[in-house]
Amino acid sequence: MAVVEVKNLTKRYGRHTAVENLSFSVEQGQIYGFLGPNGAGKSTTMNMMTGYLAPSDGEVLISGHDMMREPEEAKQCIGYLPEVPPVYPDMTVSEYLRFAAELKRIPKADRKEQILKVMELTKVTGVSERLIRNLSKGYRQRVGLAQAILGGPDVIILDEPMVGLDPRQIIEMRDLIRDLGKKHTVILSSHILSEVSAVCDHIMIISGGKLVASDSPEGLQGLIQSSLVLEATVKASLKDLRAVLDTIEAVTGVEEKPCHMPDCVTVLIRTKDNADIREELSMKLYENRLPIMGMNLLEHSLEDIFLELTEREAEASEKKNDSESDAGCIDRDAREGLETHPEEKTKENSRETDEISETDRKEASDTTENSGEKKEENEHDRDL
Numbered sequence: 001m002a003v004v005e006v007k008n009l010t011k012r013y014g015r016h017t018a019v020e021n022l023s024f025s026v027e028q029g030q031i032y033g034f035l036g037p038n039g040a041g042k043s044t045t046m047n048m049m050t051g052y053l054a055p056s057d058g059e060v061l062i063s064g065h066d067m068m069r070e071p072e073e074a075k076q077c078i079g080y081l082p083e084v085p086p087v088y089p090d091m092t093v094s095e096y097l098r099f100a101a102e103l104k105r106i107p108k109a110d111r112k113e114q115i116l117k118v119m120e121l122t123k124v125t126g127v128s129e130r131l132i133r134n135l136s137k138g139y140r141q142r143v144g145l146a147q148a149i150l151g152g153p154d155v156i157i158l159d160e161p162m163v164g165l166d167p168r169q170i171i172e173m174r175d176l177i178r179d180l181g182k183k184h185t186v187i188l189s190s191h192i193l194s195e196v197s198a199v200c201d202h203i204m205i206i207s208g209g210k211l212v213a214s215d216s217p218e219g220l221q222g223l224i225q226s227s228l229v230l231e232a233t234v235k236a237s238l239k240d241l242r243a244v245l246d247t248i249e250a251v252t253g254v255e256e257k258p259c260h261m262p263d264c265v266t267v268l269i270r271t272k273d274n275a276d277i278r279e280e281l282s283m284k285l286y287e288n289r290l291p292i293m294g295m296n297l298l299e300h301s302l303e304d305i306f307l308e309l310t311e312r313e314a315e316a317s318e319k320k321n322d323s324e325s326d327a328g329c330i331d332r333d334a335r336e337g338l339e340t341h342p343e344e345k346t347k348e349n350s351r352e353t354d355e356i357s358e359t360d361r362k363e364a365s366d367t368t369e370n371s372g373e374k375k376e377e378n379e380h381d382r383d384l
Helices: 043-048 071-075 092-102 110-124 139-150 169-179 193-198 218-224 238-245 279-285 302-338 342-383
Strands: 002-013 015-026 033-035 058-064 078-081 154-159 185-190 201-206 209-215 231-236 251-257 265-272 291-300
Touching: 002 043, 002 185, 015 058, 015 185, 015 201, 015 209, 033 043, 033 169, 033 193, 043 058, 043 154, 043 185, 058 071, 071 251, 078 092, 092 110, 110 139, 110 169, 139 154, 139 169, 139 193, 154 193, 169 193, 169 342, 185 193, 209 218, 231 279, 238 251, 238 265, 238 279, 279 291
Parallel strands: 033 185, 033 201, 078 154, 154 185
Antiparallel strands: 002 015, 002 058, 201 209, 231 265, 231 291, 251 265
């Protein structure tokens, strides 16, 4: 069952589109990772999902409640930890959590029990009477997380929850998120690949405000890896090794790599239908007395997947922008084609003026001659 549904979500700031036509759903009881480079639109999307920002288009449904039409009902189902924890430095931890419990309208009879429970879960019980301003970055994150899970919301949304934490604190935060995933649906955003791959059941990759991939970590590898790649180092010449590989039907390609071992050759062997040829290759090399010095099955890491998918989207965006620029240039050229160049226009105006002046002079001359002729005619008439 989908507890979060995002449909055609779009956010524009003037001419800039931060999020464009984003659609996805989040199933109950899983940990989802929202992965993307800085500026990809992750925080903007989360702010719209939590009702902090109004979308330009689209809708967000939380447990069946529309965030725009039923904001109170939808927000009651969400616990939100922004990138900067919304804590009050002049309060103690316990004071702040009591304040958060009142804002969330938790019944008075249940407040104390729930506050103690979230403090124990986030391991801030030992600092409950300390001012938040005196806490470390890691403890402030924990306090912010405690307020997010206070009241037992169905969905917990965490925006960059591990930013600024030291390695020990990151490990503790990962364990805490895994524990939360047992009872809640968790959505966390990050631009750090190791964080997402360590805790998430499902990964959504966003780039340029668009969703470019959504699958499990294992499923994402299938998006860009259609065949297995075997790296082998053999004590032989490239010609002899190719002769052996040509006898293996599953081999689709062989690429030589630099090899620093004497009298050896290293190749990348590609196979079709994800065929694993290690056993067959070992037997054939043994039959041909070609010793194997090393063999390794290569797989794409999450880093490779992330870089390839985001680079594809970046290239597509650049092509789109270039085509729009070309179209704009054509339009401008067309408009300019309708107008004469200023210098040429000035010359044409000058020629027209000269032609008009010449015409005027001719007309004036003709008028003068006509006047003279008429004058002579009148004098001749008088003489008669």
